[in-house]
Amino acid sequence: KAGVTQTPRYLIKTRGQQVTLSCSPISGHRSVSWYQQTPGQGLQFLFEYFSETQRNKGNFPGRFSGRQFSNSRSEMNVSTLELGDSALYLCASSPQRGETQYFGPGTRLLVL
Amino acid sequence: AQSVTQPDIHITVSEGASLELRCNYSYGATPYLFWYVQSPGQGLQLLLKYFSGDTLVQGIKGFEAEFKRSQSSFNLRKPSVHWSDAAEYFCAVGARSNAGNMLTFGGGTRLMVKP
Numbered sequence: 001k002a003g004v005t006q007t008p009r010y011l012i013k014t015r016g017q018q019v020t021l022s023c024s025p026i027s028g029h030r031s032v033s034w035y036q037q038t039p040g041q042g043l044q045f046l047f048e049y050f051s052e053t054q055r056n057k058g059n060f061p062g063r064f065s066g067r068q069f070s071n072s073r074s075e076m077n078v079s080t081l082e083l084g085d086s087a088l089y090l091c092a093s094s095p096q097r098g099e100t101q102y103f104g105p106g107t108r109l110l111v112l
Numbered sequence: 113a114q115s116v117t118q119p120d121i122h123i124t125v126s127e128g129a130s131l132e133l134r135c136n137y138s139y140g141a142t143p144y145l146f147w148y149v150q151s152p153g154q155g156l157q158l159l160l161k162y163f164s165g166d167t168l169v170q171g172i173k174g175f176e177a178e179f180k181r182s183q184s185s186f187n188l189r190k191p192s193v194h195w196s197d198a199a200e201y202f203c204a205v206g207a208r209s210n211a212g213n214m215l216t217f218g219g220g221t222r223l224m225v226k227p
Contacts, residue, residue: 004155033213043202043217056214090155097213098206103148103156 001027004093004104012110018079021107025072025093032074033101034066037088046089049074050097078109086111114139114205118218125193126226133188133221135203144206145186146215147177151199159201162186173197198225 005024013019025032034046045058049068066076072093078085088108092101115138125131137143144163148156160171167179177188186203200222204215 006155031213033215035215042219043204043215045214045216048213050213056212058214092156092215094213098144100146100158100161101206101213101215102158105155108153 004091004102006089006091006104006107008107009105010108010110012112013081014112015081015083017081018077019081019109020075020077021089021091021109023074023076023091023093023104025074025091026102029093029095029102030072031094031097031099031101032068032072033092033094034074034076035090035092036060037090037106038084038086043090046076048097055097081111083111085109114143114207114216116203116205116216116218118201118203118221120221121219122222122224124224124226127195128192131188131190131193131197131223133201133203133223135186135188135218136184137186137203137205138184139205142181145177145179146204146206147171147175147186147188148202148204149199150202150220156202159188193223193225195225195227198223 007022031050033048037043048056052068063079068074088106090106092103094101117136146161147159162179200220203218206215
């Protein structure tokens with residue numbers, strides 16, 4: 001089976017812009033979670049989607065949002081980008097909620 | 113609230129030497145526990161997991177970990193380290209139910225291997 005794929009792999013944006021990141025889960029996986037990784041804060045949970053519904057959200061401002069489609073693919077959006085949003089954004093999928101999560105390679109976002 | 117502590121930020125070992133990476137967790141009940149490894153510029157690769165049963169779990173690449181409930185620990189071990197094991201290692205705790213999919217990670221331990 002193909003692993004979790006994320007596009008694009010690298011992005012450069014400027015402050016105030018918005019960005020959309022995409023994640024395709026492993027075939028048959030219905031749960032998709034997003035994490036932000038920064039040198040200062042480490043790995044932090046952003047949100048989880050299951051059956052096209054956001055089930056959990058981490059402690060992030062409303063500028064961070066996401067959605068899940070009927071084929072389980074997910075997108076996350078960050079509006080009004082700030083310098084501190086520069087990070088590696090990781091997507092993970094699992095067959096069902098509460099099961100082992102498998103991670104994609106990440107999208108590295110640089111905000112200038 | 114759940115939390116994970118990895119006390120060692122950096123560890124350097126010689127190739128062929130044994131390795132133990134420490135992980136302590138805080139969780140209200142028996143958690144799901146994971147070790148992931150990350151090479152530079154890459155995502156996270158699952159090394160092993162503990163859900164239930166035997167407290168000594170085997171993973172990929174010759175790694176093993178032992179769940180010790182009394183010590184709230186889940187330390188990762190390898191008897192003989194290879195140069196290719198140099199990477200960052202993350203311990204994580206997850207909810208033991210289908211009520212949540214949030215993983216809480218430790219700060220990571222960066223492993224360097226001396227030739």
